[in-house]
Amino acid sequence: MRSKESDQTKEGSPSIVDSRFTQTLRNVQGLLKGRSFPGKVLITRLSGQLDESSIPPPAYLRSFSDSDVGPIELDNTFEDGFQSRSNSNASSSSSKMRTLSNTEAMSDQVQKSTMGARAIDSARLMKFTKELSTTTVILERLRELAWSGVPHQIRPKVWRLLLGYAPPNSDRRDGILRRKRQEYLDCAAQYYDISDMDRTDEEISMLHQIAVDCPRTVPDVAFFQQAEVQKSLERILYTWAIRHPASGYVQGINDLATPFLVVFLSEYLEGNVDGWSVADLPPSTISDVEADCYWCLSKLLDGMQDHYTFAQPGIQRLVFKLKELVRRIDERVSTHMEEQGLEFLQFAFRWFNCLLIREIPFHLVTRLWDTYIAEGDALPDFLVYISASFLLTWSDELLKLDFPEMVMFLQHLPTQSWSHIELEMVLSRAYMWHTMFNNSPSHLVN
Known part of the structure; x- marks a missing residue:
């Protein structure tokens, strides 16, 4: 670990561009390191430690998805308890009693933490339920809640609403869903459920490519x-x-359909x-389920059409x-x-093409997509910040590699x-940097 003196020397070096801003980044990264961090946080450009004025009031903070509570971290007291337990064979009777006491304390603490998480989860679900129970859902409020994760019980309903597939007005919702599902069935019957004799050579080739890719998904x-x-x-x-x-x-589009398939099947x-x-x-x-997947995939891709047209210029722009x-x-x-001669296109193209699905465990994908869907039309730009946060998770490792x-x-x-926990860290840093840079494009020039 570097000493404070060496850090101060480095920060004072003229070779570091904008040292105040670099220090601010370090301060926030220090807050983020090793712990969960409450979603979106506004950062001011100060050289000193962050104070309360740099953090918005609770109403503007995005909390974590309480349905996706991560592992409970044990503090030093519990680590000491485990250490004494491992040495119990060499301990006296009194040390065994202390170990037992520590273990019981740990058990009580874990139980309290779990109960607390369940209470928070219940309260968060109630917030979503309240928003969804109105005659006309206010999408911005729902989007604000969804950014930090959606409880799995209501994720299908929330995704349909935020993607614009289901209408906010509850009186029209069932009728429109029935009509759209029937429309998908008609399209599938017209285009898919036909003989190859009725397809063009290009369509046969495309269907073959899809058939090859599906088992690889x-x-x-x-x-x-x-x-x-x-x-x-x-x-x-x-x-x-x-x-x-x-x-x-x-x-790559085959990967993008998978979160929808899992989420809408979770209702059954x-x-x-x-x-x-x-x-x-x-x-x-x-x-x-297929119809819901089709329409939601369509809504998602409507906002990034040039990512998948010839030469995929949208993705090249994001890289x-x-x-x-x-x-x-x-x-x-x-x-x-x-x-080292490494071009960003060599690794980041796949990240943007598949929206990071192939880079993280699949059980985390739906949580990540809660944020994607909550971002709405702003998603392509925010993807840049998520990818930067994802890449710089391994900054120390990368510096050692050729x-x-x-x-x-x-x-x-x-x-x-x-x-x-790791995913929330990536999203928190992404929002932090988005807040700093997105409205100050001059930061990205020279």
Whole structure:
């Protein structure tokens, strides 16, 4: 660990651009390190420690998703308890009693923490329920709540509303959903459920590519290897591609359909997704789920059409912005990557193409997508900040790697053991940097 003197010396060096701003980043990162952090926080450009004036009142803070409570962290008292327990064979009778006391204290604390989390979860669910119970849902209020995570019980309903698939007016909602679901069935019958004799060569080729990609979709989750699931995924993707000829099917869109499939099936299947089977669901239910997936996927992609048109210019634009943002936030990492000849396009293109689905454990994806969907039309720009936060999670590691090592590292990032805590850290930093930079584009020039 570096001493304070060495840090101060480094901060005083003229080679550090805008040292006050760098210090502010360090102060906030210190707050973030090793703990959860309450969602969106406004940051002021000060050289000293953050004070209360830099944090908005509670009404403007986005709290964590209480339905996605991460592991409970034990403090030093409990660590000491475990240490004494491990040495119990060499301890006296009195030390055994102390160990027992520590263990009991730990058990009580964990129980209290769990009970507290459940109480918070219940209160948060009540907030969502209150917003959803009105005759006309106020989408901005719902968006504000959803940014920090949606309780799984109501996630399907919230996603439909925020994506504009279901109308805010409850009196019209069921009728519109019935009509849209029937419209999807008609489209699938017209475009998918036909013979290859009735397709063009281009359509046959596209359908073949989709059929090849579906078994490769989320290969580490057994649920997606079920034949019925792959058939539904194929039908959704092909129907979408036919109805969006400007882009057609692009590899990566198959990944984007998977969160919708899981969320809308969760209304009919219980437990962990690994234990799900769609074989026993009636065809009408599967059709409704497919329709909801299709329309919500369409709504999501409407806001990023140029990500999937020829040459994918939208993604290339985001990669360029990411490079500039990383250069501004952490010049050491930016310089090291440039010196090693690593281009951002070599790893970030997949991140933006698949919206980071392939980079994190699948059980975290729906939580991440709560934020995506809450961002609405602003999502493409916010993706740059999420990706910067994601990349700089490993800034220290990257500085030690040469070109081939960095390529391998960034293609196989060590996120397998991630919990919601790590994801919330990424989102908190992303919002912090978005607040600092997004309204000050001059920061990203020179």
